[in-house]
Amino acid sequence: MKLLDKIFKFNGGVQTNPKKDISTKNSIKCLPIPSELRLPLRQHIGNMPKLKVKVGDQVLKGELIAEADGNISAAIHAPTSGKIKSVEKLLIPHPSGLPDFCVTLIPDKKDQWIKKAPVNWEKLGMEKTIKLLLNSGIVGLGGAAFPSHLKLGNNRNSPINTLIINAAECEPYITCDDMLMRERGNDLIKGIKLVQSLLGAKQTIIGIEDNKPEAYKIISDLIIKESSVHIKVVPTIYPSGDAKRLIFLINGIKISKEKRSSEYGIQMFNVATIVAIYRFIVHGEASLSRIVTITGNIKEPRNYEVLFGTPLESLIQDTGGQKIRNNTFIMGGPMMGFKLPSIDVSVTKTMNCVISAEPEMIEAKKEPLPCIRCAKCAEACPVLLQPQELFWFSKSDQFEKAQNYNLFDCIECGCCSYVCPSNIPLVQFYRYAKSEIIAQSIEKEEADIARERNDFRILRLEREKKERAERNAQRKAENTSEEKSKLIEEKRAEIAAAMNRIKDNEKIK
Amino acid sequence: MFNQQSPFVQKAPTVTLVMMLVMFALLPGIIAYIFFFGIGVLLNLTIAIITALISEYFVLKIRNLPVKLFITDGSAVVAASLLALSIPSIAPWWIIVIGTLFTIIIAKHFYGGLGSNLFNPAMVGYAVLLVSFPAVMTKWPLPASHLLDFNIVQQIQIFFYGTKEIIDSVSSATPLDYIKTQIFLGKPFDLNFTNGMPINSYFNASIIISLSFLLGGVFMWWIKIITWHLPVTFLLSLALISAIFWLIDSSQYLPPFIHLFSGGTLLCAFFIITDPVSGPTTPRGKIFFAFGVALLVYLIRVFGGYPEGVAFAVIFMNICVPLIDSLTQPKVFGHE
């Protein structure tokens, strides 16, 4: 295919030290069921799901614990059978270190499945299938956690003709997708064919980086017989795994931040998400587990298949713990991840990797110097932004100017900070500026509503005053002396008639 | 603390390393310079660097900034060295001291310090010296055909006790100066320089020094300290503009070859206009900037009052940099 041979290269990006072979020496290991599972309710983009169980309930494996609230939401299922111990605020893997609602499940070790119901989507039709997917718990397992049912579906307005599978895994250290392709390749290919039919796409292209030769061989052998599934190797440059960058690398189409890839007939899924969709549709299994890479400064780094809610402590213990003890763990990759507040958190849908911090990652770096306008950051930015301008504006709180320079197009990949000679923590400023701007716009919206309500209240009070005045005036106008005496006459006649009626009634009695 | 958030890894040379690599790239040029123009160059460099570091120390203390962090970043050393390489080697010691003080204190720190200077500090220092002491600044010694031609003792004497008479006796005009004067006087000049004027040896020295700076410049491009946009555009533009004028009237205008290899052209192309702080930040902006500098250099050299126009051309284009930056913003990925 001509498109497969054409090489596209996006501007910028950096060459990182991949450090992938640390965790690919061993195969994926499954841990035994832990003694406690803590499931945060908020593990995805969108609304928090509505709780369907209460403390003390017995649940089966795969049973719905919380159902999706609205369309942009996802469900939570019990990863194994057991009893609900509590629903309370516990520590979650979030950069803020703040607690959030979690459901604690005590497994009964029986691992009893609920009745599995595979989905015959061809018979049910797309609408009903999407409704079932809404409560399948499947979200993007590449780290973004966007509810997947919103991306499936045969939308007549913007039909999908190309399905792109994101097998790039560009961040250093992370190898969960690589190992998934090596060991669960069959499920992946079946899932690809299924999703391709669900979307009605004509072809599928798997995008993989050139540092995964084993996975490439296994996958390309599996798709030899498939005429509509192809695999394209892209050069290993960070961040080639970013959705819009990968689309450009594969077919040269540049999609801006405002537009969705579906408007261009392209839909993209991570390899792990495809396998999850396959297991739900064909086997009726909700999303209950994922593969996590534990790597870095650790005694036995490898990949694990874990149930959601598994305490991270038990995973770290199984690897033998840190080689150099510093009690610092990073969730995600070293370029875009964040420091975990503590190891006392559980595995969530977004946890693709936990890096035990190497000394170089946490040692006190040199103090930042002022910006010397060398524009190395602009050379490295894959979105062709001007990081130095965004830095000056974010630093001085000139948020409007920062937005003029397209601050929200920034994907926070970290390439700019990676190359800065002055050691400036650029991405920290962009995150700060973005959350300030969002908070300010929410405040402004609330202020606008308050202003409207206040204006309406003043209007209402004046209206009531006016109505009262009008009524008084009308009553005064009505009551001239003739009319007044007429009214009095009428009233007297009515009273007399009523008195007579009473007297008559008494007489009858 | 810096390492509280991602990215947790980094691979970038520090500012100090970049500045030291620039000094390393200047070495071939410095050696060639000393070879042809004597030990005065070395004296200028040494005094310049010492003055720069001392004055920066005091200014940092007054400004209440961490001294160790800023004095070790090497930017003062580079600016002072570039200034020292721009002035004649037989200039007395007070010339370089005044120039360096202006460069560091006024052109760099009065505008805000590292990363905030509006104008190229070395060029500001040079411009101040040129305008204040024109006589001394235009007296260059005759280049030697080999090192021993120079009397080291005499050079040191001139450096520390230079008087007008002594300087006059060892100096001569630069090629550009000579040709400008000839044109002004309406006399013909011989491009082949075979009429025995010392200009000939002068020009040979100029070529070799320029090639040494070119070597240093290519090294800097190879290790990715600078991009190709500025030097290539500057040299091509200067060649093009001088070629156009030369083709129009070759008796009045010099050929491109001479413009490219005389004066501070190659030093300017690789070391002066590539100053990141005062230059543009966008690739297209760099092309406009370099073209503007080349045009102004040519105009000042040919039609202006000074024999060498690099300093004023650079300073003038520095003023235009914010406008150039805002007009040449690259199109963001995916935007129309």
Added chain:
Amino acid sequence: MLTSILIILFLAVIIGLVLGFSSVQFKVKGDPIIEKIDSILPQTQCGQCNYPGCKPYATAIAKGEADINQCPPGGEAGVRALAELMGVEYKPLNESHGTTKPKAIAFIDEDTCIGCTLCIQACPVDAILGAAKQMHTIIEKECTGCELCLPPCPVDCITMESIEENAENWKWKYPVYSISTSKTKVNH
């Protein structure tokens, strides 16, 4: 001499005509400065500025009767924005009008509420739901934290509860690193 006078006269007439035409054609209705000031104010409608609401305060600022530093809910940022808009110098908040407090929402203790509707009449944004002899409650989303409902309540059943940071409204903080050896306060 005569020609120069005539030329200047001619120019004056032309410019006068253009200016007059523009002043009629491009006349702006109303006073937009009041709207601009009002859009900066936080719309808490609390009256701490000594005016009965944000719009009256905006009008007073526009007329020059009030100073720009009388609004505690707007905070320092609000005063700075007003200073920039009005072209006056920034001055710190006037403490006599109150201090900037973190946003809080009123809460009615339903065990104590007697259904007197006095708080409903006091609320400037109609954020209290209820009727005579019926239970009153605060609509959380609409409450601006102005505290005007606290004084009228005869049984003191209303309290202010500050909004604490949780996983939903958490914001990234300003990266703090100082390269100055002086002890300047970082105002973030």
